[in-house]
Amino acid sequence: MLKQPNRINIFNYCFPLGVSEVFFLSSFYLSILDVSLFALALPFSALFLMFSLYLFLRTHKTAKSLPNQEERRREIHAFYHQSFGIFTIIFFVLLFAALAYIPLLENGGHFYLLYCFPMALLCLIPSIVSYKGMKSYKLETDSSLNV
Template identity: 85%
Template sequence: MLKQPDGISIFNYCFALGVSEVFFLSSFYLSILDVSLFAIALPFSALFLIFSLYLFLRTHKSVKNLPNQEERRREIHAFYHQSIGIFTIIFSVLLFTALAYIPLMENGGHFYLLYCLPMALLCLIPSIISYKGMKLFKLETDRNLTKI
Protein backbone atom coordinates (compact mmCIF):
# COMPACT_ATOMS: atom_id res chain seq x y z
CA MET A 1 0.00 0.00 0.00
CA LEU A 2 1.21 3.50 -0.76
CA LYS A 3 2.36 5.68 2.10
CA GLN A 4 0.33 8.80 2.86
CA PRO A 5 2.11 11.95 1.67
CA ASP A 6 3.77 13.97 4.42
CA GLY A 7 3.89 17.25 2.52
CA ILE A 8 0.81 19.00 1.28
CA SER A 9 1.87 20.03 -2.17
CA ILE A 10 0.76 19.88 -5.76
CA PHE A 11 3.95 17.96 -6.52
CA ASN A 12 2.27 14.86 -5.08
CA TYR A 13 0.22 14.53 -8.28
CA CYS A 14 1.89 16.83 -10.82
CA PHE A 15 4.37 14.31 -12.21
CA ALA A 16 1.61 11.92 -13.26
CA LEU A 17 -0.35 14.86 -14.65
CA GLY A 18 2.66 16.00 -16.66
CA VAL A 19 3.17 12.53 -18.12
CA SER A 20 -0.51 12.47 -19.05
CA GLU A 21 -0.20 15.76 -20.87
CA VAL A 22 2.93 14.59 -22.72
CA PHE A 23 0.97 11.60 -24.05
CA PHE A 24 -1.96 13.88 -24.91
CA LEU A 25 0.22 16.34 -26.84
CA SER A 26 2.09 13.54 -28.58
CA SER A 27 -1.24 12.16 -29.76
CA PHE A 28 -1.97 15.56 -31.32
CA TYR A 29 1.41 15.51 -33.03
CA LEU A 30 0.82 12.01 -34.36
CA SER A 31 -2.67 12.90 -35.59
CA ILE A 32 -1.26 15.93 -37.43
CA LEU A 33 1.29 13.64 -39.10
CA ASP A 34 -1.64 11.40 -40.06
CA VAL A 35 -0.18 8.42 -38.21
CA SER A 36 -2.77 6.08 -36.77
CA LEU A 37 -0.65 5.53 -33.63
CA PHE A 38 -2.26 8.59 -32.03
CA ALA A 39 -5.08 6.34 -30.86
CA ILE A 40 -2.59 4.33 -28.79
CA ALA A 41 -1.28 7.42 -26.93
CA LEU A 42 -4.74 8.47 -25.71
CA PRO A 43 -5.33 5.50 -23.33
CA PHE A 44 -1.94 6.10 -21.72
CA SER A 45 -2.86 9.73 -21.26
CA ALA A 46 -6.14 8.70 -19.64
CA LEU A 47 -4.36 6.21 -17.39
CA PHE A 48 -1.92 8.80 -16.06
CA LEU A 49 -4.69 11.39 -15.67
CA ILE A 50 -6.75 8.98 -13.59
CA PHE A 51 -3.64 8.14 -11.53
CA SER A 52 -3.02 11.85 -10.88
CA LEU A 53 -6.66 12.22 -9.79
CA TYR A 54 -6.12 9.33 -7.39
CA LEU A 55 -3.00 11.02 -6.00
CA PHE A 56 -4.91 14.29 -5.60
CA LEU A 57 -7.71 12.55 -3.70
CA ARG A 58 -5.16 10.76 -1.51
CA THR A 59 -3.52 14.09 -0.65
CA HIS A 60 -6.96 15.60 0.03
CA LYS A 61 -7.72 12.72 2.39
CA SER A 62 -4.45 13.27 4.26
CA VAL A 63 -5.27 16.99 4.59
CA LYS A 64 -8.61 16.13 6.18
CA ASN A 65 -6.87 13.82 8.68
CA LEU A 66 -4.14 16.27 9.73
CA PRO A 67 -4.04 16.89 13.48
CA ASN A 68 -2.63 20.44 13.18
CA GLN A 69 -4.80 21.95 10.47
CA GLU A 70 -4.87 25.44 11.98
CA GLU A 71 -1.08 25.68 12.05
CA ARG A 72 -0.78 24.67 8.39
CA ARG A 73 -3.75 26.67 7.13
CA ARG A 74 -1.66 28.72 4.66
CA GLU A 75 -0.08 25.60 3.15
CA ILE A 76 -3.45 23.85 2.83
CA HIS A 77 -5.05 26.93 1.25
CA ALA A 78 -2.17 27.21 -1.25
CA PHE A 79 -2.57 23.52 -2.17
CA TYR A 80 -6.26 23.92 -2.92
CA HIS A 81 -5.77 27.26 -4.67
CA GLN A 82 -3.14 25.83 -7.02
CA SER A 83 -5.12 22.65 -7.59
CA ILE A 84 -8.27 24.48 -8.63
CA GLY A 85 -6.26 26.44 -11.19
CA ILE A 86 -4.54 23.39 -12.64
CA PHE A 87 -7.62 21.21 -12.93
CA THR A 88 -9.84 24.01 -14.24
CA ILE A 89 -7.34 24.71 -17.01
CA ILE A 90 -7.14 21.02 -17.90
CA PHE A 91 -10.96 20.80 -17.85
CA SER A 92 -11.19 23.75 -20.25
CA VAL A 93 -8.56 22.38 -22.61
CA LEU A 94 -10.16 18.94 -22.75
CA LEU A 95 -13.65 20.35 -23.24
CA PHE A 96 -12.61 22.71 -26.03
CA THR A 97 -10.60 19.92 -27.69
CA ALA A 98 -13.65 17.67 -27.67
CA LEU A 99 -15.79 20.44 -29.13
CA ALA A 100 -13.18 21.30 -31.77
CA TYR A 101 -12.95 17.70 -32.99
CA ILE A 102 -16.70 17.27 -33.49
CA PRO A 103 -16.53 18.42 -37.15
CA LEU A 104 -13.53 16.12 -37.77
CA MET A 105 -15.25 12.87 -36.89
CA GLU A 106 -14.08 11.06 -40.03
CA ASN A 107 -10.41 11.93 -39.40
CA GLY A 108 -10.13 10.29 -35.98
CA GLY A 109 -12.13 12.92 -34.13
CA HIS A 110 -14.28 10.29 -32.47
CA PHE A 111 -11.21 9.13 -30.51
CA TYR A 112 -10.69 12.61 -29.13
CA LEU A 113 -14.40 13.03 -28.45
CA LEU A 114 -14.58 9.72 -26.56
CA TYR A 115 -11.42 10.57 -24.61
CA CYS A 116 -11.81 14.28 -23.90
CA LEU A 117 -15.39 14.46 -22.65
CA PRO A 118 -15.09 11.84 -19.88
CA MET A 119 -11.65 13.09 -18.85
CA ALA A 120 -12.95 16.67 -18.73
CA LEU A 121 -15.78 15.56 -16.45
CA LEU A 122 -13.29 13.69 -14.26
CA CYS A 123 -11.26 16.91 -13.94
CA LEU A 124 -14.33 18.62 -12.52
CA ILE A 125 -14.15 16.43 -9.40
CA PRO A 126 -10.86 17.85 -8.07
CA SER A 127 -11.90 21.35 -9.14
CA ILE A 128 -15.03 21.15 -7.01
CA ILE A 129 -13.15 19.56 -4.10
CA SER A 130 -10.48 22.27 -4.33
CA TYR A 131 -13.11 25.01 -4.35
CA LYS A 132 -14.74 23.59 -1.24
CA GLY A 133 -11.35 23.16 0.44
CA MET A 134 -10.39 26.74 -0.38
CA LYS A 135 -13.59 28.01 1.18
CA LEU A 136 -13.11 25.81 4.24
CA PHE A 137 -9.50 26.88 4.82
CA LYS A 138 -9.83 30.59 4.20
CA LEU A 139 -6.86 32.64 5.25
CA GLU A 140 -7.11 35.05 8.15
CA THR A 141 -6.41 38.04 5.91
CA ASP A 142 -9.50 37.21 3.85
CA ARG A 143 -11.65 37.25 6.97
CA ASN A 144 -10.25 40.59 8.15
CA LEU A 145 -10.86 42.26 4.81
CA THR A 146 -14.58 41.56 4.96
CA LYS A 147 -14.88 43.24 8.36
CA ILE A 148 -13.47 46.57 7.16
Protein backbone atom coordinates in the same frame (compact mmCIF):
# COMPACT_ATOMS: atom_id res chain seq x y z
CA MET B 1 1.13 0.06 -0.93
CA LEU B 2 1.87 3.74 -1.41
CA LYS B 3 2.65 5.63 1.76
CA GLN B 4 0.63 8.66 2.77
CA PRO B 5 2.20 11.97 1.74
CA ASN B 6 3.84 13.82 4.61
CA ARG B 7 3.68 17.21 2.91
CA ILE B 8 0.55 18.71 1.46
CA ASN B 9 1.53 20.19 -1.90
CA ILE B 10 0.80 19.81 -5.59
CA PHE B 11 3.99 17.86 -6.28
CA ASN B 12 2.27 14.75 -4.91
CA TYR B 13 0.26 14.45 -8.13
CA CYS B 14 2.02 16.71 -10.67
CA PHE B 15 4.39 14.15 -12.19
CA PRO B 16 1.68 11.75 -13.43
CA LEU B 17 -0.36 14.76 -14.56
CA GLY B 18 2.59 16.02 -16.60
CA VAL B 19 3.13 12.59 -18.15
CA SER B 20 -0.57 12.50 -19.03
CA GLU B 21 -0.33 15.84 -20.78
CA VAL B 22 2.78 14.72 -22.69
CA PHE B 23 0.86 11.72 -24.03
CA PHE B 24 -2.14 13.95 -24.84
CA LEU B 25 -0.04 16.50 -26.73
CA SER B 26 1.90 13.79 -28.55
CA SER B 27 -1.40 12.32 -29.72
CA PHE B 28 -2.32 15.73 -31.16
CA TYR B 29 1.02 15.89 -32.92
CA LEU B 30 0.59 12.40 -34.36
CA SER B 31 -2.94 13.18 -35.52
CA ILE B 32 -1.70 16.30 -37.30
CA LEU B 33 0.91 14.17 -39.05
CA ASP B 34 -1.91 11.81 -40.02
CA VAL B 35 -0.31 8.84 -38.25
CA SER B 36 -2.82 6.35 -36.91
CA LEU B 37 -0.75 5.74 -33.76
CA PHE B 38 -2.32 8.80 -32.12
CA ALA B 39 -5.12 6.58 -30.84
CA LEU B 40 -2.62 4.55 -28.83
CA ALA B 41 -1.39 7.56 -26.87
CA LEU B 42 -4.84 8.51 -25.57
CA PRO B 43 -5.34 5.49 -23.24
CA PHE B 44 -1.95 6.14 -21.64
CA SER B 45 -2.92 9.76 -21.15
CA ALA B 46 -6.16 8.66 -19.50
CA LEU B 47 -4.33 6.17 -17.28
CA PHE B 48 -1.89 8.75 -15.97
CA LEU B 49 -4.68 11.32 -15.54
CA MET B 50 -6.68 8.88 -13.41
CA PHE B 51 -3.57 8.03 -11.38
CA SER B 52 -2.99 11.74 -10.83
CA LEU B 53 -6.59 12.11 -9.69
CA TYR B 54 -6.08 9.21 -7.26
CA LEU B 55 -2.98 10.90 -5.83
CA PHE B 56 -4.87 14.19 -5.51
CA LEU B 57 -7.73 12.56 -3.64
CA ARG B 58 -5.29 10.75 -1.36
CA THR B 59 -3.54 14.03 -0.55
CA HIS B 60 -6.95 15.63 0.01
CA LYS B 61 -7.83 12.87 2.47
CA THR B 62 -4.55 13.48 4.31
CA ALA B 63 -5.19 17.22 4.39
CA LYS B 64 -8.62 16.68 5.92
CA SER B 65 -7.23 14.42 8.65
CA LEU B 66 -4.56 16.88 9.82
CA PRO B 67 -5.18 18.93 12.95
CA ASN B 68 -6.25 22.51 12.31
CA GLN B 69 -3.04 24.44 12.94
CA GLU B 70 -2.32 27.87 11.51
CA GLU B 71 0.99 26.95 9.82
CA ARG B 72 -0.58 23.89 8.20
CA ARG B 73 -3.70 25.89 7.31
CA ARG B 74 -1.70 28.16 5.01
CA GLU B 75 -0.04 25.16 3.33
CA ILE B 76 -3.37 23.37 2.83
CA HIS B 77 -5.02 26.50 1.45
CA ALA B 78 -2.16 26.93 -1.04
CA PHE B 79 -2.53 23.28 -2.08
CA TYR B 80 -6.25 23.69 -2.78
CA HIS B 81 -5.78 27.03 -4.52
CA GLN B 82 -3.12 25.67 -6.89
CA SER B 83 -5.03 22.45 -7.50
CA PHE B 84 -8.16 24.39 -8.38
CA GLY B 85 -6.27 26.38 -10.99
CA ILE B 86 -4.52 23.36 -12.52
CA PHE B 87 -7.56 21.11 -12.80
CA THR B 88 -9.85 23.92 -13.99
CA ILE B 89 -7.45 24.77 -16.81
CA ILE B 90 -7.18 21.10 -17.79
CA PHE B 91 -10.99 20.82 -17.68
CA PHE B 92 -11.43 23.68 -20.14
CA VAL B 93 -8.61 22.50 -22.43
CA LEU B 94 -10.14 19.02 -22.68
CA LEU B 95 -13.63 20.43 -23.17
CA PHE B 96 -12.53 22.78 -25.95
CA ALA B 97 -10.46 20.03 -27.60
CA ALA B 98 -13.52 17.78 -27.66
CA LEU B 99 -15.66 20.55 -29.12
CA ALA B 100 -13.02 21.38 -31.73
CA TYR B 101 -12.91 17.78 -32.95
CA ILE B 102 -16.69 17.44 -33.43
CA PRO B 103 -16.50 18.55 -37.11
CA LEU B 104 -13.60 16.12 -37.72
CA LEU B 105 -15.35 12.91 -36.70
CA GLU B 106 -14.41 11.09 -39.88
CA ASN B 107 -10.69 11.89 -39.44
CA GLY B 108 -10.29 10.32 -36.00
CA GLY B 109 -12.18 12.98 -34.09
CA HIS B 110 -14.36 10.37 -32.44
CA PHE B 111 -11.31 9.18 -30.47
CA TYR B 112 -10.85 12.65 -29.05
CA LEU B 113 -14.56 12.98 -28.40
CA LEU B 114 -14.62 9.69 -26.51
CA TYR B 115 -11.50 10.65 -24.58
CA CYS B 116 -11.90 14.36 -23.89
CA PHE B 117 -15.47 14.54 -22.59
CA PRO B 118 -15.08 11.86 -19.88
CA MET B 119 -11.63 13.11 -18.89
CA ALA B 120 -12.94 16.68 -18.70
CA LEU B 121 -15.71 15.52 -16.39
CA LEU B 122 -13.14 13.61 -14.38
CA CYS B 123 -11.08 16.80 -13.99
CA LEU B 124 -14.17 18.57 -12.74
CA ILE B 125 -14.14 16.40 -9.58
CA PRO B 126 -10.84 17.73 -8.17
CA SER B 127 -11.81 21.26 -9.23
CA ILE B 128 -14.95 21.08 -7.11
CA VAL B 129 -13.11 19.40 -4.21
CA SER B 130 -10.40 22.08 -4.37
CA TYR B 131 -12.95 24.88 -4.44
CA LYS B 132 -14.66 23.47 -1.35
CA GLY B 133 -11.28 23.03 0.31
CA MET B 134 -10.34 26.64 -0.41
CA LYS B 135 -13.56 27.79 1.21
CA SER B 136 -13.15 25.59 4.28
CA TYR B 137 -9.48 26.52 4.81
CA LYS B 138 -10.01 30.20 4.16
CA LEU B 139 -7.22 32.33 5.55
CA GLU B 140 -7.88 35.04 8.11
CA THR B 141 -6.37 37.69 5.85
CA ASP B 142 -9.03 36.93 3.26
CA SER B 143 -11.84 37.46 5.75
CA SER B 144 -10.42 40.77 6.98
CA LEU B 145 -10.20 42.12 3.42
CA ASN B 146 -13.88 41.41 2.75
CA VAL B 147 -15.09 43.56 5.63
